[in-house]
Amino acid sequence: MRSCRVGWLRGAEFETLHRVGEMGESLSVSVAVAEPGEINTAALTSGGRLRSSSGRLNSRTKADLRLGRAFTYYAIAIFFVITSFALTFALQHFFPYPFLFFFFGAVVASAWFGGSKPGLFSVILSTLVIDYFFVPPYRSFSISSTAEAYFAAFVACALIASWVSSSKRKAEEELKEARDELEHRVSDRTAALMKTQGELAHLSRMMSMAELTASIVHEIGQPLTGIVSNGQACLEWLSADPLNAEKARRSADHVVRDGTRAGAVLDRIRALFKKGPPAKEWVNINELMEELVTLLRDEARRRQIRIQTYLSHDLPKVKVDRVQIQQVILNLILNAMDAMSEPAPTESKVFLISQQNPQQEIVIRVEDCGVGLNPDISEKIFDPFFTTKEHGIGIGLSISRSIVESHNGRIRAFPRALGGTVFEFTIPVSAGEL
Amino acid sequence: MTNDAAVFVIDDDESVRDAVTNLLEAVNLRPRAFASTEEFFQVGRPNSPSCLILDVQFPGTTGLQFQQSLNRAGLLIPIIFITAHGDVPTAMSAIKAGAVEFLMKPFQKQDLLSAVYRGLEMDRVWLEERANNSTIYSRFSELTNRENEVMQLVTAGLSNKEIGWQLGLSETTVKIHRGRVMQKMQANSLPDLVRMSDRLKRHLGA
Numbered sequence: 292m293r294s295c296r297v298g299w300l301r302g303a304e305f306e307t308l309h310r311v312g313e314m315g316e317s318l319s320v321s322v323a324v325a326e327p328g329e330i331n332t333a334a335l336t337s338g339g340r341l342r343s344s345s346g347r348l349n350s351r352t353k354a355d356l357r358l359g360r361a362f363t364y365y366a367i368a369i370f371f372v373i374t375s376f377a378l379t380f381a382l383q384h385f386f387p388y389p390f391l392f393f394f395f396g397a398v399v400a401s402a403w404f405g406g407s408k409p410g411l412f413s414v415i416l417s418t419l420v421i422d423y424f425f426v427p428p429y430r431s432f433s434i435s436s437t438a439e440a441y442f443a444a445f446v447a448c449a450l451i452a453s454w455v456s457s458s459k460r461k462a463e464e465e466l467k468e469a470r471d472e473l474e475h476r477v478s479d480r481t482a483a484l485m486k487t488q489g490e491l492a493h494l495s496r497m498m499s500m501a502e503l504t505a506s507i508v509h510e511i512g513q514p515l516t517g518i519v520s521n522g523q524a525c526l527e528w529l530s531a532d533p534l535n536a537e538k539a540r541r542s543a544d545h546v547v548r549d550g551t552r553a554g555a556v557l558d559r560i561r562a563l564f565k566k567g568p569p570a571k572e573w574v575n576i577n578e579l580m581e582e583l584v585t586l587l588r589d590e591a592r593r594r595q596i597r598i599q600t601y602l603s604h605d606l607p608k609v610k611v612d613r614v615q616i617q618q619v620i621l622n623l624i625l626n627a628m629d630a631m632s633e634p635a636p637t638e639s640k641v642f643l644i645s646q647q648n649p650q651q652e653i654v655i656r657v658e659d660c661g662v663g664l665n666p667d668i669s670e671k672i673f674d675p676f677f678t679t680k681e682h683g684i685g686i687g688l689s690i691s692r693s694i695v696e697s698h699n700g701r702i703r704a705f706p707r708a709l710g711g712t713v714f715e716f717t718i719p720v721s722a723g724e725l
Numbered sequence: 726m727t728n729d730a731a732v733f734v735i736d737d738d739e740s741v742r743d744a745v746t747n748l749l750e751a752v753n754l755r756p757r758a759f760a761s762t763e764e765f766f767q768v769g770r771p772n773s774p775s776c777l778i779l780d781v782q783f784p785g786t787t788g789l790q791f792q793q794s795l796n797r798a799g800l801l802i803p804i805i806f807i808t809a810h811g812d813v814p815t816a817m818s819a820i821k822a823g824a825v826e827f828l829m830k831p832f833q834k835q836d837l838l839s840a841v842y843r844g845l846e847m848d849r850v851w852l853e854e855r856a857n858n859s860t861i862y863s864r865f866s867e868l869t870n871r872e873n874e875v876m877q878l879v880t881a882g883l884s885n886k887e888i889g890w891q892l893g894l895s896e897t898t899v900k901i902h903r904g905r906v907m908q909k910m911q912a913n914s915l916p917d918l919v920r921m922s923d924r925l926k927r928h929l930g931a
Contacts, residue, residue, distance in 0.1 A: 505810050508809055508810065509809040509810060512809035512830045512831065513738050513740055513741055513809065513830070514740050515830065515831045516740070516741050516744060516745075516807075516809075516830040516831040516832070517740035517741055517743070517744040518744075518831070519744075519831040519832070519833070520741075520744035520745055520747065520748045520831070520832075520834070520837075521743075521744045521747055521748070523748055523751075523833075523834040524744070524747040524748040524750070524751040527748070527751030527752055527834075528751050531751070538747075538750075538751070541747075542747055542751075545740075545743060545744060545747065548740070549740050549744070552740065593810075
């Protein structure tokens with residue numbers, strides 16, 4: 292059972308790491324959808340397959356549809372030509388010469404809506420109508436020699452107008468199609484990236500968990516020791532002669548107390564490492580920080596570091612994703628402790644501070660007394676895959692930043708006045724209402 | 726076990742401290758609990774057999790450091806380590822450093838109690854030996870210089886004649902000194918005296 296679970300976990304991790312690689316490529320070219328043929332997520336390929344199969348199935352209906360549409364375009368052309376004829380006919384008494392501009396309009400409109408063929412069709416139709424009605428001799432298809440040049444100019448202009456209009460329309464349609472395709476790709480890619488980021492965040496939590504294993508073992512081991520020893524003591528008191536009911540009852544009380552404590556530890560761990568969709572709830576940030584400090588107490592003692600908290604106690608509750616925000620704080624504290632591993636600083640302390648600033652934001656600050664940030668890299672530390680640690684993969688701070696930004700907050704790092712580094716992030720008090 | 730045997734429990738975690746104390750009480754031992762090693766240092770150890778149950782974060786370093794400071798303070802006491810983070814190497818180093826036992830939390834009653842009884846027994850032997858040594862030493866310090874010389878040569882295996890020759894004394898005088906040595910040291914036989922001499926050498930040399 293256990294080995295099976297490990298296998299599952301490794302699989303998930305492997306998949307996630309694989310995605311990490313993919314994400315590395317795409318992050319470096321911002322959203323890499325602009326490059327055609329680069330999309331390779333499972334979601335997209337399955338979507339593509341779906342589209343092509345539906346095309347094959349409906350080929351008959353599609354042909355019918357195309358025929359119907361062509362018919363409509365030609366009908367539109369006829370309609371425009373008739374309309375221009377009617378208008379020109381109505382207006383011809385007001386002008387000394389045949390007013391043909393309506394026919395240009397008909398040609399341009401037909402070519403625009405129907406494309407080149409309906410455009411050409413409308414040119415021919417207009418030519419016939421003009422020749423018959425408006426070019427002397429009237430009511431005949433013959434052309435008088437005086438009107439020849441005029442008529443030829445009209446045909447040439449109409450042809451050019453039709454061609455320009457239809458090609459312009461075609462270009463616009465292609466552009467629209469490309470934009471739609473692009474939009475589709477962007478949304479698919481964004482979904483894939485969100486999924487990858489969620490998995491990365493989980494991976495990062497798992498790595499923190501690995502780092503905290505010893506601490507967790509200790510936190511659970513303490514109450515378990517209490518339970519076992521008190522339970523055995525209880526049995527001893529019960530089998531004593533004479534039976535000591537008072538002591539036995541007190542031992543049983545302690546078993547319950549320690550069991551409750553172990554349960555609380557498990558709750559804290561579960562809350563910190565659970566995998567699930569992001570869910571916002573009203574949270575007291577100080578409680579969140581205190582829970583973390585409890586969990587980290589043993590780890591800090593092992594590294595001979597003191598964690599000192601300065602929590603402002605009149606902070607309003609904020610609506611945040613508890614797991615994510617706790618992950619950010621945990622990342623920052625673990626980083627702070629790592630920063631003091633070597634060379635050993637004069638003072639091994641991590642300060643954990645919460646307060647509210649005048650901009651109605653909650654400010655959470657983690658300060659260490661370590662070597663401090665190299666100014667050359669202080670800009671890069673929030674970049675993905677940037678790390679100064681031997682065993683790190685450089686996702687902790689970049690995940691932290693994306694979490695803070697998704698809560699409409701900001702995160703930054705700056706040197707501490709007394710040596711060391713300050714990491715600070717903000718969460719707007721109104722974050723929940725956004 | 727003897728009623729005056731004391732078991733000290735040092736653990737900064739209240740749950741564990743209470744539980745261990747409770748368990749020891751339930752088997753008729755007399756536990757005394759402390760939250761820190763500093764508190765224990767202030768009280769010190771009694772002259773009756775006792776042992777110490779110590780919770781350590783890192784048995785390798787902290788345990789060793791603590792033992793050294795106990796030695797410096799003259800508070801030598803058998804130690805049973807209990808820890809939540811243990812592995813074989815750290816357990817080995819703790820045992821090598823003189824621990825009675827190294828228990829992983831959560832531990833079983835029998836393991837803890839057998840370690841406690843073993844620790845108390847060790848301490849009883851230590852105390853007895855120390856008491857014996859000091860008795861022998863006080864007898865030894867009553868010997869005159871000449872008797873001291875005679876005792877050293879006798880226990881080195883020399884005969885009365887040889888001793889007399891080496892110290893420039895008659896064999897009869899050596900015999901008288903030797904009789905006084907046996908009497909003052911309350912030795913029943915020559916092997917008895919040799920054993921006492923060995924102990925003294927260890928005691929004075931240590």
